[in-house]
Amino acid sequence: MTDATLTLPATNSAPWTARPFHQQFLMRQANRLFDFFQRASINPAGGFYDLDDAGHPIETVNSIRQIHSTTRMVHCFAIGSLIGRPGSDEIVDHGMRYIWDKHRDTRHGGYIWSLDDHGPRDDTKQAYGHAFVLLAASSAKLAGHPLADAMLADITEVINKRFWDDKVGAVREEFANNWSSIGNYRGQNSNMHLTEALMAAYEATGDKAYLTKAERIAELIIGKHAASLDYRVAEHFDENWVLDKAYLGSEMFRPAGTTPGHWLEWSRLLVQLWVLGDKRLSWLTDSARQLFRQSIDLGWDKVHGGFFYTLDWDNKPVMREKLWWPVSEAIGAAAFLCAYDRDPYFQVWYRRLWDFAANHVIDYEQGGWRAELQEDLTPGSRLFTGKPDIYHALQASLIPLYPPIGSLTHAIIQTDHKKH
Numbered sequence: 001m002t003d004a005t006l007t008l009p010a011t012n013s014a015p016w017t018a019r020p021f022h023q024q025f026l027m028r029q030a031n032r033l034f035d036f037f038q039r040a041s042i043n044p045a046g047g048f049y050d051l052d053d054a055g056h057p058i059e060t061v062n063s064i065r066q067i068h069s070t071t072r073m074v075h076c077f078a079i080g081s082l083i084g085r086p087g088s089d090e091i092v093d094h095g096m097r098y099i100w101d102k103h104r105d106t107r108h109g110g111y112i113w114s115l116d117d118h119g120p121r122d123d124t125k126q127a128y129g130h131a132f133v134l135l136a137a138s139s140a141k142l143a144g145h146p147l148a149d150a151m152l153a154d155i156t157e158v159i160n161k162r163f164w165d166d167k168v169g170a171v172r173e174e175f176a177n178n179w180s181s182i183g184n185y186r187g188q189n190s191n192m193h194l195t196e197a198l199m200a201a202y203e204a205t206g207d208k209a210y211l212t213k214a215e216r217i218a219e220l221i222i223g224k225h226a227a228s229l230d231y232r233v234a235e236h237f238d239e240n241w242v243l244d245k246a247y248l249g250s251e252m253f254r255p256a257g258t259t260p261g262h263w264l265e266w267s268r269l270l271v272q273l274w275v276l277g278d279k280r281l282s283w284l285t286d287s288a289r290q291l292f293r294q295s296i297d298l299g300w301d302k303v304h305g306g307f308f309y310t311l312d313w314d315n316k317p318v319m320r321e322k323l324w325w326p327v328s329e330a331i332g333a334a335a336f337l338c339a340y341d342r343d344p345y346f347q348v349w350y351r352r353l354w355d356f357a358a359n360h361v362i363d364y365e366q367g368g369w370r371a372e373l374q375e376d377l378t379p380g381s382r383l384f385t386g387k388p389d390i391y392h393a394l395q396a397s398l399i400p401l402y403p404p405i406g407s408l409t410h411a412i413i414q415t416d417h418k419k420h
Contacts, residue, residue: 006348015338016351017400029362029397034085036367037390041073042091045117047098048073052386054366064121066114067103070095071132072391078139079398082412089143096140096147099133108178110158123177127163127190128253130155131171134197138204142409152201159194168241169216184239185247187254188225191217192262195269196407199276203410214273215281222266222287231290232298232315233263245313251383255319257312260299261326264307267291267333268399271340276406285340292333296349299326304377305356320375321383324361327353328369328392335400350400357396369393 016022040055041048047065049057057063074095080088103111105123111133113122133155141148162179163171170191174182195214202210225243226233235258236247248256267288274284298315299307306322307330334350360377361369371384395408402411 006345008344008347013344013347015347016354017335017338023401026397026401030083030394031085032367033369033390033394033397034080034088036387037073038077038087038091042094046094046102047115048095050386050388051368053363053368053370055368055387058386062117064114064116065098065102067099067111067126067129068132069389070098070103071129071136072389074099074136075132075139076390076394078136078143078145079394079409079412081143082409082416083398089145092140092143092145095136096145096151099136100147100151103129103133104154105177110162110175110179111155112177120177124182125162125175125177125179127171127173127187128193130159130163131190131194131197134159134194135200138197138200139409141204142413152204156201164213168220169213170220170241171217185249186237186239186241188221188233188235188237189253189262191221192266192269195273199269199272200407200409202276203406211273211276215277218266218270218273218284222270222291223283226263226266226291227287231263231287231294232258232311233266233291235259235262251319255310257310257318259310260295260307261309261323261329263291263295263299264326264329264333267295268329268336271333271336271404272406275404288333288337289341292330292337292346292349295326295330301375304375306360306373306377309383319383321380322360322373322375322377323383324369324371325392327357327361328396331357331396332399336404339404363387 036055040051040057043049043063047070049060049063052058074092077088077091081092102115105112110125111129112120113124113126113129115121137148137151137155141152162175165172171194173185173187173190176182195217198210198214202208234243236244236254238244270284270288274281298311301308307326308317309319309321309323312318331353334346334353337346338350360373363370368387370379371387372380374380399408402408402415405411405414
């Protein structure tokens with residue numbers, strides 16, 4: 001695959017996102033994802049079940065509920081509410097009440113990582129989890145949930161008081177339940193997801209303090225660190241935000257080396273941030289293009305297709321699995337870049353990414369998207385069991401349907417206002 005092939009014939013050059021059939025395809029994918037997760041995920045004891053490949057709860061007896069799973073369901077079904085998906089408001093309410101009544105720590109403040117029916121399983125306070133509480137509260141506010149304002153005020157105070165480090169413009173990573181320190185690790189992943197959540201909070205409230213924080217995180221993680229590493233996103237740092245190339249952490253949340261999927265996630269977020277900031281910071285779009293191209297050049301498997309999960313610092317694949325979420329994030333990034341850049345490169349890749357998802361990742365027989373493929377694209381389950389969540393695939397299916405003017409929730413609302 002060479003740059004010479006990255007052109008479109010005149011007879012087939014119209015953007016897919018403008019074509020009625022492609023629009024129907026996207027909405028059908030979103031609907032099938034809602035169908036897969038909506039009823040089967042509900043845990044009558046509160047929170048949500050994790051689902052297996054066939055869409056059945058993996059564990060029904062005293063299952064563990066992790067905060068990022070609870071909050072992502074709230075966010076996604078708030079999107080469902082905004083687009084008119086019946087049943088969504090009940091899911092949002094079910095999740096919001098579990099976050100507020102169970103994940104929220106009424107003694108020390110903040111939100112604990114995981115629970116079962118008997119109480120906390122991991123009672124630490126993680127920046128990653130708190131980022132998703134902010135996202136859920138912001139999306140729930142736009143969908144009109146009665147708990148949203150209180151949760152938004154609470155999580156904002158916790159982030160500002162406990163996590164935000166104003167000297168560097170990013171958040172600290174984690175604390176014990178009583179807010180005592182746990183190590184000196186600093187991570188980009190939690191800050192990346194907080195950037196997403198801060199933009200959503202800005203759109204939900206109009207408070208520019210959220211947007212300013214998002215811009216500061218982007219400046220640190222991308223403007224300073226990724227730019228100096230030839231637009232490869234560094235994941236792991238010490239307390240002074242010095243890169244730790246030797247770091248070995250959880251394969252799921254803190255894998256060693258670099259993760260091309262995060263370069264793609266940042267690519268979309270940077271364009272989104274540029275738009276919300278009145279398009280005044282041109283470095284954001286320049287960086288978004290660079291990150292997207294590097295993820296393709298270094299992270300895409302030229303033999304089988306798909307993005308390798310991780311690379312080492314010599315750009316060699318380490319974890320060679322192809323997961324569902326990097327291609328999902330690549331689709332969202334390509335959709336945003338296509339809207340603001342006429343280079344056919346992004347249109348070509350938007351199509352190739354959907355080709356890959358359609359032929360290898362979407363599970364037409366059982367529903368949902370396959371979470372993990374081996375290097376040769378046969379199904380795998382070394383890292384993931386079942387189908388972990390709706391969040392990445394749903395946004396990939398819906399982002400291209402709406403104007404790239406900010407978060408998906410914001411775009412849906414703005415589009416509906418224009419129609420009415």
